[in-house]
Amino acid sequence: MNLFSGASGWQTVGLLILSNVFMTFAWYGHLKDLAAKPWWIAALLSWGIALFEYLLQVPANRIGHGAGFDLAQLKITQEVITLAVFVPFSMFYMGQPFRTDFIWAGLCLMGAVYFIFRSA
Template sequence: MNIPVPVMTVGLLLLSNVFMTFAWYGHLRYKSLALPIVILSSWGIALFEYMLQVPANRIGHGYFSAAELKTIQELISLTVFSVFSVFYLHESLRWNHLVGFGLIVLACWVIFKEW
C-alpha cells in the first residue's frame, strides 16, 4: 500500500499526540497516585508517542520543512488536547481559549503560505 507522505505524516503525528496527551495530562484525573508512579507511567506511555512521532518526522521531512512539521505537530497537539480536556478531564473550553487557538491556526496559515 502506497500511502501519500502527507497522509502518513499527519496520521502518525495524530496518533503520537494522543499518546503524548495521555502521558502529560492523563494523570490529572488520578491526583491521589504517588508522583513516582505517575512519572514512570507517563514515561511508559511516552515511549509509544516517540515510536510514532520519530517516524512521522522522518517520513515527512523533505516533503515538509522542519518548521512545517513542527507547525503541524502543534496544531494537532492543540486539537487533540482540546478534545481530551473536554471529554477526559471534563473541562470546558472558554471563548478566550477558542480565540487563542484561532490565532494559532492563523499563525499556521502564515507559516504554510507561499510568500
Template structure:
C-alpha cells in the same frame, strides 16, 4: 496523509502521558506518575519519530512540521480536556485555534 495520522496518534499518547496521571494516579507518589508517563511516552515516540521523518523526507521545513504538530496538539487536547477532565469550554480556545491557523498560513505560504 499517513504522517499526519501518525502525529494525531502520537499526540493522543502524549496527552495521556502528560495529563493522564492527574486523573488515574492522583493519589500515587510522583515517581509512579513519572514511570506511568514514561511508559506511555514510549508509544508516543514510536509514532512521532516516523511521522516527523516522513515529513522531513517530503521536504517540509522544521517550522512546518512543528506548527502542524501544534495544531494537532490543540485538536487532540481540547476534546481530552472537555470530555475526560470535564473542564468548561471557553471561547479563548477558538481564538487560540485561529491564531494557530494563522501560523499555518505563514509557514506554508511560501510553498504556493
C-alpha cells in the same frame, strides 16, 4: 508543491495525531487517574505511555521531512494537532468546561499555519 497531495503528507499527519493522543495522556492523564499516587509512579507510567508517543512521532517527522515539510512546517503542524487533541481530551476526559479561548488559540494557530505554509 502541495505537501498534502501525496500519501506521505497525510501519513505524517495521521501519525502525529496518534502520537499526540499518547502524549496528551502521558502528560496530563495522571492528573486524573493517579492523583492519589506518589509522583514517581505517575512519572514511570507517563514515561511508559510516552514511549508509544515517540514510536509514532519520530517516524512521522522523518516521513514528513522526506515528503518536503521543513522543520517549521512540521512543528506548526504538530502544534495544531496538539490543540485539536487537547481540547476534546480536556473537555471529555478531564471534565473541563469549554472556553472561548480555545477558539482564539485555534485562530492564532491557523494564522501560524498560513505564514509557515504560504511559500510551500
